[in-house]
Amino acid sequence: MKRIALLFLILQCALCSAALAIDLPPVITTDWLEKNLATSEIRVIDIRKLEEYKEGHVASAVNAFYGSWAVKRDNLDNQLPETEDLQDVLLAAGIGGQTPVVIIGKVDTVADQVNNTRIAWTLRYAGVERVAILDGGMNKWLAEKKPVSIEPVKATAAMGELKPNPQFLATKRDVTNALGKATVVDTRTPDFFFGVAKLDFVQRAGHLPLAVNLPSAWIFTKEGTLRNNDELKAMATGVVGTDTAKEIIVYCDTGRLASGWWFVLTQMLGFQKVRMYDGSTQEWAADPDSPMVRFSWD
Amino acid sequence: MPVLRISFALLILTLALVPVSHAEDGLSGCVSCHTDEARIKALYTPTEAPPSEGEG
Amino acid sequence: MYKGFLVDRNLLSTDPHFSQGCGFCHMGDEKGASKADAHRGLVKKPSDDLKICGRCHDQIAANYGKSLHYTTAGLKHGIRGRLSTAEESLFNEKVFPKSCNNCHATCGDCHVKSPTIGGVNPGLIQQHQFVKRNEGKTCALCHGGRVYPEFTGEYGGTPDVHYQKGMTCIDCHTRKEAHGDGSTVTSRKQVADRPACLGCHPRGSDKSDKSRAAHDQHAGKLSCVACHAAGQYRNCYDCHLGAGATAKPGFILGLDPRERKLVTTLRVIPTVRDTFSKAGVAMENYDALPNYWDTVPHMIKKRTDRTRSCEVCHTERQGFLSKETLLKGGSKANEGLIRMPPQLP
Numbered sequence A: 001m002k003r004i005a006l007l008f009l010i011l012q013c014a015l016c017s018a019a020l021a022i023d024l025p026p027v028i029t030t031d032w033l034e035k036n037l038a039t040s041e042i043r044v045i046d047i048r049k050l051e052e053y054k055e056g057h058v059a060s061a062v063n064a065f066y067g068s069w070a071v072k073r074d075n076l077d078n079q080l081p082e083t084e085d086l087q088d089v090l091l092a093a094g095i096g097g098q099t100p101v102v103i104i105g106k107v108d109t110v111a112d113q114v115n116n117t118r119i120a121w122t123l124r125y126a127g128v129e130r131v132a133i134l135d136g137g138m139n140k141w142l143a144e145k146k147p148v149s150i151e152p153v154k155a156t157a158a159m160g161e162l163k164p165n166p167q168f169l170a171t172k173r174d175v176t177n178a179l180g181k182a183t184v185v186d187t188r189t190p191d192f193f194f195g196v197a198k199l200d201f202v203q204r205a206g207h208l209p210l211a212v213n214l215p216s217a218w219i220f221t222k223e224g225t226l227r228n229n230d231e232l233k234a235m236a237t238g239v240v241g242t243d244t245a246k247e248i249i250v251y252c253d254t255g256r257l258a259s260g261w262w263f264v265l266t267q268m269l270g271f272q273k274v275r276m277y278d279g280s281t282q283e284w285a286a287d288p289d290s291p292m293v294r295f296s297w298d
Numbered sequence B: 001m002p003v004l005r006i007s008f009a010l011l012i013l014t015l016a017l018v019p020v021s022h023a024e025d026g027l028s029g030c031v032s033c034h035t036d037e038a039r040i041k042a043l044y045t046p047t048e049a050p051p052s053e054g055e056g
Numbered sequence C: 001m002y003k004g005f006l007v008d009r010n011l012l013s014t015d016p017h018f019s020q021g022c023g024f025c026h027m028g029d030e031k032g033a034s035k036a037d038a039h040r041g042l043v044k045k046p047s048d049d050l051k052i053c054g055r056c057h058d059q060i061a062a063n064y065g066k067s068l069h070y071t072t073a074g075l076k077h078g079i080r081g082r083l084s085t086a087e088e089s090l091f092n093e094k095v096f097p098k099s100c101n102n103c104h105a106t107c108g109d110c111h112v113k114s115p116t117i118g119g120v121n122p123g124l125i126q127q128h129q130f131v132k133r134n135e136g137k138t139c140a141l142c143h144g145g146r147v148y149p150e151f152t153g154e155y156g157g158t159p160d161v162h163y164q165k166g167m168t169c170i171d172c173h174t175r176k177e178a179h180g181d182g183s184t185v186t187s188r189k190q191v192a193d194r195p196a197c198l199g200c201h202p203r204g205s206d207k208s209d210k211s212r213a214a215h216d217q218h219a220g221k222l223s224c225v226a227c228h229a230a231g232q233y234r235n236c237y238d239c240h241l242g243a244g245a246t247a248k249p250g251f252i253l254g255l256d257p258r259e260r261k262l263v264t265t266l267r268v269i270p271t272v273r274d275t276f277s278k279a280g281v282a283m284e285n286y287d288a289l290p291n292y293w294d295t296v297p298h299m300i301k302k303r304t305d306r307t308r309s310c311e312v313c314h315t316e317r318q319g320f321l322s323k324e325t326l327l328k329g330g331s332k333a334n335e336g337l338i339r340m341p342p343q344l345p
Helices: A002-020 A030-036 A050-054 A083-092 A110-125 A137-143 A172-178 A190-194 A229-240 A258-268 A280-284 B002-025 B029-034 B037-043 C050-054 C058-064 C073-080 C085-103 C107-111 C147-152 C175-179 C209-218 C224-228 C332-337
Strands: A043-046 A071-073 A076-079 A101-104 A131-134 A183-186 A247-251 A273-277 C233-240 C244-250 C252-255 C263-268 C292-294
Touching: A030 A137, A076 A280, A101 A110, A101 A137, A110 A131, A110 A137, A110 A258, A131 A137, A172 A247, A172 A273, A172 A280, A183 A229, A229 A258, A247 A258, A247 A280, A258 A273, B029 B037, C050 C058, C058 C175, C073 C085, C147 C233, C224 C263, C233 C263, C252 C332
Parallel strands: A043 A101, A101 A131, A183 A247, A247 A273
Antiparallel strands: A071 A076, C233 C244, C252 C263, C263 C292
């Protein structure tokens, strides 16, 4: 009899937790966050610099600044940390695979804007299933004079082991093998794609053979919020087509901008096979044997 | 037309009284200027400090 | 937030620092009708004179007057070994006051207004509030060439684990260290109670057998940072009076030049033979000191390339100073810092 009662209790708890599981859309508004802030289930992470966080942050947010999630490795910027280091960051922020995570950053520049999507990509790669970004970031929250706290929040460390999702990551070898098969998307602005502009640390100008151009800078409005869903869908499908099952690889210079369209395609528009080339042009152009196309739109 | 004249006269009067109003507050010149956000912002735009080449 | 010279009006009635009026510290003419009149005789940095703050904070001001932040004696002491007695007098008269001591920190530089760097004045820290600490707007500026950007990961691309845990400067470098304790010191190495890794992470506190074995194997041979500094830090080369130095990233391992016992991370000191030639200081004893000095790069990580693999040091010898990598035309003392790790069997 006791056993049956216990089973019922377990079943009831399971049903309750399923019912309580929060529905986390990939992009949340400041109003949504304010309304759901008290939900203990959500882990809010503030990815701004520690100094900015200390000057005022959303009440329950823990600081896990951008540089913890994207480091310099093998002379390449913005790379995934070693798996055990990434696990340390994740668990210290109180994030397990099932934790719904809201990312709050700033949106002053395009780099700031895509920092949010880069962390979303990193979390999904790390095996976190539900991830959202705050539309308009901390800028919008502050502009709307929503409440802030200056008390640092320390998360209770999560337990567990990282199980990365390699399907979100493309290596240089993956890209080489996929040329001519997958749709390769250059997410830099057209002057970089065409090859009239180049960052100092990138050794050659131009784009990967057969790549198409879809700049991540165009995902956002001048206020730093995302363009509306219909507009983003039209922009994306106009370049990569409507087949959500097709294989796509996005890249940029260091693997930061590219996360913008990775996020929109996979988390908002339902594309299923989109990988980001983390090494991007910084790695590709450093190898003289890797082909590049300059002064051509094809 | 008289409305325009009255508005203009009021504007001149307001401008003339601005320094007087600070004096009536009993505030020093330093305080009246340095707590006036619009005036201070118009007078000084801070620039971001570059990374130091010095010891450190 | 606007960081110019806007003052928070509420402070005037709530903070006793303002009770005697602005002129009490800043002089000038409080009744001046125009900016020029009001600013006539203005003292921009009142705390340059420690007696101003010392009227209430007497002990702190007295200690601070002897601290390295105020005296910058470390800079004078560091070069001393390269100079003859006559050159030292010349250096102290012509170089030190203009090139070293002019960037000393006043009380206000840390508690009221961000320090001016390279002629750029970033303005008040928080609308003239007297702040206890705000490292990002104070320490970060004077120490913004090397330590701070290395700490945050903006230089080198790998943030320090302590910064990741929410710590900033004063969490390790305490108030006592910043203000001084009243004793006269000529180098930061003489500062009592300065932070040390073992102060918080004592021997034997390892969490795994692997870690304990590695620490036991290397104790007394390596400094902590020799293994735990994550990546390339900033090294400055070829400094000339008035023209500055050039910087580039690097990671260098060699013997600590002070005691020559431990292998540690070394940073290039940009003093070259003719650095002070404009001032007539030839540095007769230039070769008495090396061009590399022991450094603690503020980019500490639990795991680095060297903690992950023995081969990085014992086979590849990555970063170790060698005859081939020594600075060309550098001090003769440099060779004494070369120490290669034994090859693995």
